[in-house]
Amino acid sequence: MVKPLVSIIIPLYNASPFISKCLESAINQTWPQKEIIVVDDGSTDDSFEIAKTYQSKSVQIHQQQNKGASAARNLGLAHARGDYIQFLDADDFLSENKIELQVEVLEKNPGYLALCETIHFFNSSDILQSNRDKSWYNQTTDQPFDFLLKLIGGEVIGKGYGGMIQPNAWLVPSSIINKTGPWNEELSVDDDGEYFCRILLNTKGICFVPETFNYYRKYLVSGANISLSQQLTYKGYSSMIKAIDLKYEYLQTKVAVDLLNKMFIAPYVRVGIATFPKFNDLSRYAINKAKQLGAKKMTYSGGPVSLKLSRYFGWRVIRLISYWRFGF
Numbered sequence: 647m648v649k650p651l652v653s654i655i656i657p658l659y660n661a662s663p664f665i666s667k668c669l670e671s672a673i674n675q676t677w678p679q680k681e682i683i684v685v686d687d688g689s690t691d692d693s694f695e696i697a698k699t700y701q702s703k704s705v706q707i708h709q710q711q712n713k714g715a716s717a718a719r720n721l722g723l724a725h726a727r728g729d730y731i732q733f734l735d736a737d738d739f740l741s742e743n744k745i746e747l748q749v750e751v752l753e754k755n756p757g758y759l760a761l762c763e764t765i766h767f768f769n770s771s772d773i774l775q776s777n778r779d780k781s782w783y784n785q786t787t788d789q790p791f792d793f794l795l796k797l798i799g800g801e802v803i804g805k806g807y808g809g810m811i812q813p814n815a816w817l818v819p820s821s822i823i824n825k826t827g828p829w830n831e832e833l834s835v836d837d838d839g840e841y842f843c844r845i846l847l848n849t850k851g852i853c854f855v856p857e858t859f860n861y862y863r864k865y866l867v868s869g870a871n872i873s874l875s876q877q878l879t880y881k882g883y884s885s886m887i888k889a890i891d892l893k894y895e896y897l898q899t900k901v902a903v904d905l906l907n908k909m910f911i912a913p914y915v916r917v918g919i920a921t922f923p924k925f926n927d928l929s930r931y932a933i934n935k936a937k938q939l940g941a942k943k944m945t946y947s948g949g950p951v952s953l954k955l956s957r958y959f960g961w962r963v964i965r966l967i968s969y970w971r972f973g974f
Contacts, residue, residue, distance in 0.1 A: 649679040650753070652745050653728030657689040657718035661736035662696055669700045671739035671861075673733075675834065677746040680704065683722045683737075688712030694735070695801050716829035716837045731823050733813045740814065741859040748817040748855050758851035762858040781809055788851035790831040795901065796845065797895060798821035813838045814860040815926075822848050835882040836889035843893050883921050883928050888926065888968075890914060891935075907939040915944050922965045 658665060658759035665684075673683045686709045687693040692711060701707045710721055719733060730752065732745055741762075748760035753786030763784055769788045787793050825848040829841050878886070890913045896967065899905055917931030944961050 649677075650729035650748060650749060651727060652677055652730045652732055653722075653726035653820075654678045654680060654682045654732045654734055655719055655722035655726060655735050656682065656684045656736055656743075657687055657690060657715040657722070658684055658693050658697060658736040659715070659930070660689050660693055662689075662691045662693045664737040665693055665696050666700075666706050668736050668739050669697065669705070671742070672734060672891070674742050675740070675745045676742050677749055680745065681726070682694060682706065684708065685710060685718040685721045687715065687718040689963075690770075695711070714831060714834055714837075716833060716841075717831045717877070720828045720831065722771045723828065726820070730821055731820055732866070733816070733818075735755060735814060737863045738812075738814050738862055739861050740921075741861070744858040744860065745817060747858045748853075749817050751853045751855050752817065752819060755853050757822070757908060758853050759819075759845065759849050761811070761852055761854050762815050763859055764815050764862050766810050766859045766862050766864055766866060769863060773861065775852070782806055784813060784854050785808060787854060788844050788915070790849045790851055791900070793852060794846040795897075795909070797846075797870045798843070799905075800896075800903070800912065802908045802912075803954045810839070811843065812860060812862045814862065817844070818845060830892070833885045833889055835878065835885040837885070840889040840892050843896055846895060878920075880925050880928070883917060883925055886917055887914075898920070911939050911941045912969065915924070915941060916940070919944060919961055919965060953967055 650687045652675075654675075655670060656672065661668070664699040669682065669684070680701075684697045684700075684705070684707045684709070686697060688709075694707070697707050708721060708725065710718065715735075723731070729748060730745075734740065741866075744762055748762065749909060752758055752760050762785070765773065765776050766779060767773050783793065783797060796803045796807040797809065798810065822845060826841070826844045830837060833840055837869070857971050890910065894906070894910050897909075901909075914932045914936035918929050918936060921932065922929040936944070
């Protein structure tokens with residue numbers, strides 16, 4: 647019996663300290679039928695040169711002008727021949743058995759996605775001392791729509807729900823990828839949230855595979871998180887708002903309007919507050935959207951002192967003080 651082929655797609659941009667570890671984790675997967683597709687997105691360091699040293703019959707290296715990770719993944723998909731798709735960020739890596747165990751489960755459950763546990767670690771930390779993502783979503787379910795609502799809706803659906811599933815944790819059948827369509831290249835932040843919202847709308851269910859791991863790198867420099875999602879520019883916040891708009895649109899005909907509106911108030915409020923006063927037009931848009939959905943008040947999210955002061959002076963005053971002091 648011919649084993650199914652797995653395509654591992656790696657978008658690469660300025661990850662020279664990490665790409666070797668990433669590629670070696672892909673090459674060393676215990677699943678034998680695999681192709682590795684690296685797409686360099688116009689790196690300005692020596693990432694591309696390092697990746698080229700791994701080029702072989704099973705490791706393809708491609709290059710494009712800088713267009714963003716979504717465009718790089720789409721180029722990878724255009725070259726992919728696999729029955730299953732594994733997305734893998736260039737600064738992360740996988741346990742050696744991840745793909746093998748997930749393929750074995752999916753072969754018995756056609757039309758499902760496979761999910762594994764994510765271990766979050768900081769750049770210089772010991773992996774063994776890092777945080778295991780023991781979240782509610784590490785479960786097998788044949789109710790993917792209910793799963794999606796819990797993921798997006800957070801505590802509106804029930805206490806303890808919400809969160810973020812890092813894309814590397816999934817293994818996706820190509821048949822579902824084809825139904826879903828390409829990554830949205832207009833998005834730079836929450837592009838994965840928007841994409842996997844569509845993926846989950848096209849699947850029969852989710853198979854959680856224990857004892858397989860996605861190792862997701864996070865960054866700390868002088869106590870400040872410097873990951874892309876935390877260095878939000880006007881473009882980044884615009885992308886975040888667009889992703890919220892799109893997810894609302896996808897669910898609009900599938901969820902009762904009162905519940906749907908409640909689910910999306912909080913995301914708009916968070917962006918509306920975070921973009922004030924630096925990006926006033928984005929702030930106004932997000933706050934107006936929250937009000938249209940039924941928001942009665944804007945709840946400030948911050949430390950206990952800021953939270954208390956916001957109750958007396960309003961969130962705008964606290965945001966202005968924060969902006970004047972820290973520039974964000």
